[in-house]
């Protein structure tokens with residue numbers, strides 16, 4: 001990204017972009033918070049969401065945001081069964097096995113995407129995502145605004161869901177103390193399934209907004225996993241609000257880095273900040 | 289003293305329970321009668337928690353069976369057992385420290401039918417423990433030890449239990465607080481909930497319960513009504529420090 005003019009523009013861009021980063025990271029944060037699993041396939045699930053949106057748009061002319069009506073249930077069911085039949089069983093053997101399985105899933109998804117979509121880069125081009133809007137004199141792509149709004153809405157929804165619904169409270173309880181959750185009559189196996197399913201749904205949503213903002217390829221998942229990691233390290237794993245603020249910080253640091261040092265090294269400043277936070281506050285700025 | 293209904297509610301028959309390869313319970317048989325307040329007494333590591341966890345379905349017996357109201361529950365999962373009406377108030381309270389008091393209580397009503405009776409049960413809990421009502425908006429970790437124990441019991445009540453298992457509730461609490469909680473348990477019992485509670489303090493427990501089982505190294509060493517047990521030489525000797533003359 002190249003910005004002309006003052007530093008306010010990159011800051012505003014960064015805040016909006018941060019909404020997308022938060023959206024990408026929420027599912028990673030949720031799964032870690034509940035199951036203590038670093039889901040290495042999360043970035044690929046996000047890209048899968050982008051490709052589903054792409055397929056629906058290209059083959060049936062469905063708007064990618066509308067297409068979520070189809071992809072959300074698909075990803076929900078897929079997530080539930082991945083947890084129930086793969087991760088859940090693997091956890092019963094040893095806690096590091098699910099990590100390896102997640103890595104395997106990541107490779108399978110990447111290769112499936114290569115076969116189906118070729119390594120060419122794709123994008124979700126809609127009539128509105130390339131329009132621009134103004135804040136004062138400054139002009140921004142509409143897709144960035146959508147990223148920010150979606151990030152806030154999904155974060156608020158997840159916060160409400162985890163605090164105010166029985167299933168959400170059960171997920172929270174199981175993440176805090178599995179044994180006691182079981183004693184409360186919570187079927188923890190099923191609750192883990194739902195948590196994974198919800199993380200997949202958030203990945204599907206993230207994928208659509210990602211695809212409207214940046215082009216993607218079958219291997220893009222890795223870079224978005226990295227961004228999600230950074231977001232979660234800054235914000236703290238397991239906290240939805242923390243993850244959101246982490247995303248904003250990461251977005252702003254990246255765009256300011258680009259503004260100061262040029263686009264080639266914009267991520268450098270991000271990684272330095274991530275390392276510094278890991279060193280002085282490994283639980284993240286908002287983690288407990 | 290209330291008349292004890294003699295119907296057996298929970299029947300544990302000759303169970304052996306293992307933690308991995310370590311056998312913690314040996315041929316344990318226990319009966320809990322409907323409406324009673326039954327105590328399980330035993331020193332540290334005698335297997336009390338293991339027994340409660342086996343009833344709750346966190347552990348399964350290698351041999352023997354557990355029957356609750358005529359249903360074999362020895363292979364069931366914990367959530368199935370809770371929905372049948374057995375709740376456990378775990379050792380060390382184990383409330384959710386970051387959640388509010390009210391949320392801790394609500395999570396107790398997670399299981400099936402209890403959700404529909406949430407408001408009704410909440411009212412009952414607040415009748416038994418008025419302090420919880422005052423503090424319902426507080427984060428649970430800010431409660432005192434005694435209040436946390438009340439919350440743990442209240443949370444158990446929210447599942448609408450028929451049988452309540454309570455593990456070492458008096459641990460670390462002042463005698464006056466223990467009195468208060470025992471008083472609440474009595475009124476919970478009056479409402480028709482059967483109580484099986486676990487304690488290390490023999491003297492106190494024999495005052496509060498109607499019947500008791502004494503567990504030693506994973507086996508039932510003695511059982512009977514508390515009057516009988518108080519007179520039992522072995523109990524006097526082992527727990528009250530009274531020298532009994534052998535004649």
Ligand SMILES: Nc1ncnc2c1ncn2[C@@H]1O[C@H](COP(=O)(O)OP(=O)(O)O)[C@@H](O)[C@H]1O
Nearest residue numbers: 307310312330331332333334335336337338339
């Ligand atoms: N998870 C476990 N793994 C191995 N051994 C255990 C485990 N839990 C308890 N034990 C052992 O089982 C025995 C009974 O423990 P427990 O039921 O906790 O006793 P109590 O509740 O009476 O103090 C003890 O010897 C204890 O060391």
Ligand SMILES: [Mg+2]
Nearest residue numbers: 336337338379
């Ligand atoms: Mg114990």
